[in-house]
Each structure stands twice: as structure tokens, then as C-alpha cells.
Amino acid sequence: MSSRLFSSVLDIATPGRFPRTQKWIWRRVYNLLSLFWKDGDWRFMNYGYVGDGAVFPLRPEDEKERAFIGLYQQAVDGLLVEGARVLEVGSGRGGGARYIARYFAPAAVTGLDYSPETVRRARTLNADTPTLTFEQGDAEKMPFADASFDIVVNIESSHCYGDVEAFAREVARVLKPGGWFTFADMRPKSQLSTLDSQLAAPGLECIASSNISANVVAALDSAEARKRERIGRAWFLKQFMAEFSGAKGSMLYKGLKGGSVVYVARRYRKTS
Incomplete structure (x- = not known):
């Protein structure tokens, strides 16, 4: 039942199919998650990344989040990043923005999220980080002045947007000349060329692009036990949560592992 429900939601929310409905659905999904998933030690909602190179240092209290921090x-x-003004669009529960603020010494980090409940949750979970703030707003119409930021980060969020082209134009607008836009998200393999054109906003030059699906699957595997333990406490819609979180056996896990869904990482430079 829950798998069929998730499949129906995913079909409606596929990027580009029903833009207004898509935004409406995702906003309410994340509002509900923030209302009912109140774990104080769970600041991340991404699928994670396990790299092939040297292990980056973390403080002992952050080790359990290594896969997501990746x-x-x-x-x-x-x-x-040091001394930079950083914006994360789609900041969720705030763990990623908190990591950047605590480990890279930026001047300030701002998290922007469309879900009011998620912003409230992020403010509560990350109140210990003074250089970090969270605001509610739309990625397609950001509440910031032109050239406000040196770096814009967007992690596993753009698939929720109704108009990715508008989002890319906003990124170019709020970035300072010479600034960086760093992006990571998944798409069905058939939609990758569409994503290319959507992110090709005037003033944004793609500098690097890579397929990180294998790294994401490795992260999902590493977090499986902890994720299943938490899902086991959610008596309501356990299977839906397993699908949503990319647990082993879920549609998205199978898609990433089999190649029908591709997770890409990209970097763009603001040229003018």
C-alpha cells in the first residue's frame, strides 16, 4: 500500500510534469516530516556520499553523520570558503549548512528553505552555530539582493522545484562575479539533457561535472542500519519512509544502483 502511494506521489512530483502540483506536494511532505520526525540528533535528509580518496577529518560528535556530510x-x-558569504538553497534541517559554518570559517552561512516547518526545525537544531541563519523562501524567487553571496550550495533539492530554469537564473543573480555555484542532485537518466539546459543560465559557466551515483549508493549502504532503526520507530507509513529515504530495496535505491536514476555533482562559475 505505502509503496504504491509513494510511487503515485513520485510520478506526480517528477520534475517538469506538473510544476505547481510538484511544489505543493514537496512542501507538504517536508512540513509533515519536520512535524513528526523530531529527532534532535538527525540534522540531515540527503542520501549521502562516500568518497574514494582520503578521509576528511571530523570531530568525534560528527562521525555518525559522516556519510551525509560527505x-x-x-x-x-x-x-x-573562509571569509565567504555562503547560501544554501534547500537547506532542510540545516546539517549541511552547519557543517560548512563550523568547519570552513565562512563570514556567514544562510540556509533558505521553502517549508516553514523545516525552517523552524532547522533553527532549533542548529541554534549553537552563531554564524548560521535560516530563512523561509522560494528557490525560484529568492529574498536576497543581487550579488549577495560568494558561494551558493544546492544539495538534493532541485528535483522539488517547479521551475529549475528560474532557480538557475536566481542563482546567477544572487552570486557575486567570480562566485561559485555547487550543485548535486539526482534525475532519471532520460532527463539529464533537460537538466543541462535548465541550469545553463546566462552568466553561469559549468566548470566540472561528474556522476557520483556509486558514491551515493555506498553512502546509502553505510547508513542502512541506522536508518532502518529510526524508520522502525515510525509506526505510521513505515514503508513510505523506507521508500522516501532510499533504503535498500526501495525504488530510488534500485534506480541509482541500476543506472536508471543518475546522481550528478556540478560546479558553475559566475562569469559576469
């Missing part, structure tokens, strides 16, 4: 580490690795 998506943010690969997103900003090599960028000049």
Missing part, C-alpha cells in the same frame, strides 16, 4: 564535503572541497 555530500557537502565534496561540494565545497577546494573552494575558498
Whole structure:
């Protein structure tokens, strides 16, 4: 029953099919998750990334989140974050923005999310990080002035947007010249060329692109036991939560492992 329900939701929410309905559905899904998933030690909602290179250092209290933090580490690795003004669009429960704020010494990090309940949850979970703030707003019409940020981060969020082209134009608008836009998300393999054109906003030059599906599957595998333990406490719609979280055997897990769904990471530079 829950698998069929998730399949129906996923079909309606496929990027580009029903843009307004898509945004409406995802906003309410994340509102509900924030209302009912109140775990104080669970700041991440992404699928994660396990790399092939050297292990990056983490404080002991952050080790349990290593797989999820990995998506943010690969997103900003090599960028000049120290002293920068950073915006994360689609910041969720705030774990990624908190990691950047605590480990890379930026001047300030702002998290923007469309879900009011998720913003409230993020503020509560991350109140210990003074350089970090969260605002509610639309990725397709951001409440920030032109050239406000040095770096824009967007992790596993764009598939929820009704108009990805509008989002890319907004990224180009709020970035300073020479600034960086670092992006990671999944798409059905058949939609990758569409994603290319959607993100090709004037002023954004694609510098690097990679398929990180195998790294994401490795992260899903590493987090499986902890995820299943938490899902086991959710008496309501356990199977729906398993599908949503990419647990082993779920539609999205099978798609990523089999190649019908591709997880990409990209970096763009603001040229003018």
C-alpha cells in the first residue's frame, strides 16, 4: 500500500510534469516530516556520499553523520570558503549548512528553505552555530539582493522545484562575479539533457561535472542500519519512509544502483 502511494506521489512530483502540483506536494511532505520526525540528533535528509580518496577529518560528535556530510564535503572541497558569504538553497534541517559554518570559517552561512516547518526545525537544531541563519523562501524567487553571496550550495533539492530554469537564473543573480555555484542532485537518466539546459543560465559557466551515483549508493549502504532503526520507530507509513529515504530495496535505491536514476555533482562559475 505505502509503496504504491509513494510511487503515485513520485510520478506526480517528477520534475517538469506538473510544476505547481510538484511544489505543493514537496512542501507538504517536508512540513509533515519536520512535524513528526523530531529527532534532535538527525540534522540531515540527503542520501549521502562516500568518497574514494582520503578521509576528511571530523570531530568525534560528527562521525555518525559522516556519510551525509560527505555530500557537502565534496561540494565545497577546494573552494575558498573562509571569509565567504555562503547560501544554501534547500537547506532542510540545516546539517549541511552547519557543517560548512563550523568547519570552513565562512563570514556567514544562510540556509533558505521553502517549508516553514523545516525552517523552524532547522533553527532549533542548529541554534549553537552563531554564524548560521535560516530563512523561509522560494528557490525560484529568492529574498536576497543581487550579488549577495560568494558561494551558493544546492544539495538534493532541485528535483522539488517547479521551475529549475528560474532557480538557475536566481542563482546567477544572487552570486557575486567570480562566485561559485555547487550543485548535486539526482534525475532519471532520460532527463539529464533537460537538466543541462535548465541550469545553463546566462552568466553561469559549468566548470566540472561528474556522476557520483556509486558514491551515493555506498553512502546509502553505510547508513542502512541506522536508518532502518529510526524508520522502525515510525509506526505510521513505515514503508513510505523506507521508500522516501532510499533504503535498500526501495525504488530510488534500485534506480541509482541500476543506472536508471543518475546522481550528478556540478560546479558553475559566475562569469559576469
